[in-house]
Amino acid sequence: MRTLLVTSPAARRFARRATFRRSLSLLSDFKYEQARPDLFYGAIARDTATMLDDLHQQVAGHSIQGTTILDVGGGPGYFADVFHDRGAQYLSVEPDPSEMHAAGISFSGSVRxxxxxxxxxxxxxDICYSSNVAEHVPTPWAMxxxxxxxxxxxxxxxLSYTLWWGPFGGHETGQWHFLGGEYAARRYARKNGKEPKNRFGTSLFPITASAGLRWARQATAPGANAELVAAFPRYNPWWSWWATSIPILRELMVSNLVIVVRKK
Known part of the structure; x- marks a missing residue:
């Protein structure tokens, strides 16, 4: 399968922003995911809006202003204000009612x-996107x-998702997931006296880059109603995007894969 990287017109605009400094900044925010979710998700929301705006500018010829955007797995609504500020109509779908009310954000555009x-x-x-959700559902390709x-x-x-064999595949259980998801979960529970938020086999699943690219190949096969626009690492600096093209290596180096598909 031909994987489009920085040479893709859609990816090239965003690639200019994918600097080493950006990568370091986003990585430094990961430590706040549970302690300060407002800070963590605020940074991710701004970066996501910029990424979608760049992709839409290249593919559609204009910004996301005036578009309708659906966030699949939108949580409590951290992303809403960022997209509203850019003039987009933001909607979200979230399956967990406790997540919908976790931050006390008043947001009427969400549905369970x-x-x-x-x-x-x-x-x-106009745009349907999902950020770091596919690894939490048992059938991500149905999603x-x-x-x-x-x-x-x-x-x-x-579709942007965290790869299981990458450094953040185990989420809060750390890199112990390399020894097995169940082992990592049990170790976390022993050490912290509580179950991890993301429980292996229940709310955390081993998802790969190869599986995502295979889905993209099938969804955009000749005669299908879609085309693959780009596939690239979300958090990597642009000069390391080549890793997406290398089987096995991409599972370890990409960390988070973005698959962009345009519907015909």
């Missing part, structure tokens, strides 16, 4: 529902199919 059966009309949003279904012809479906 499963990403694997989106309660959204077919071909109704990807649903995301593509609700996207309008000419619109973008953007």
């Amino acid at each position: 529902g499963s990403g694997m059966a989106l309660p959204i009309r077919t071909s109704s949003v 990807a199919d649903e995301m593509l279904r609700v996207t309008k012809p000419g619109g973008l479906m953007v």
Whole structure:
């Protein structure tokens, strides 16, 4: 499969922002994910909005202003204000009611529902994206199919997810997931006196880059109603994006893969 990297017109604009300094800044925010989620998700929200704006500028020829954006797995609404400030209509679907109210954010554009059966009309949003959610569902490619279904012809479906064999695949259990997800979860529970938020086999699953690229190949095969626009590492500096093209190596080096598909 031909993986589009910095040479892709859609990826090239965002690549200019994918500097080593940006990577360091985002990595430094990861430590606040549970202690200061507002700080962590605020930084991720701003970076996500910039990424989607760049991709949409290249593919559609204009910014995300005036577009309807659906966030699959939007949580409590940390991303809402960032997209509203850019003039986009932001909507989200979240399956967990406790997550929807976790931050005390007042946001009326969220609906409770499963990403694997989106309660959204077919071909109704300009951009459907999901950030760091696919690794938390048992059938992520069913979710990807649903995301593509609700996207309008000419619109973008953007799936960004954490790779299991990357350094953050174990989430709060650290790099112990390399010895097995169940082992990492039990170790975390012994050390901290509580279960990890992301429990292996229940809310955390071993997802790979190869599986995502395989889904993209099938979804954009000749005769399909979609085309692959780009696939690149979300948090890596642009000069390391070549790793996406190398089997096995990409599972360790990419950390988070972004798959961009345009619906025909």
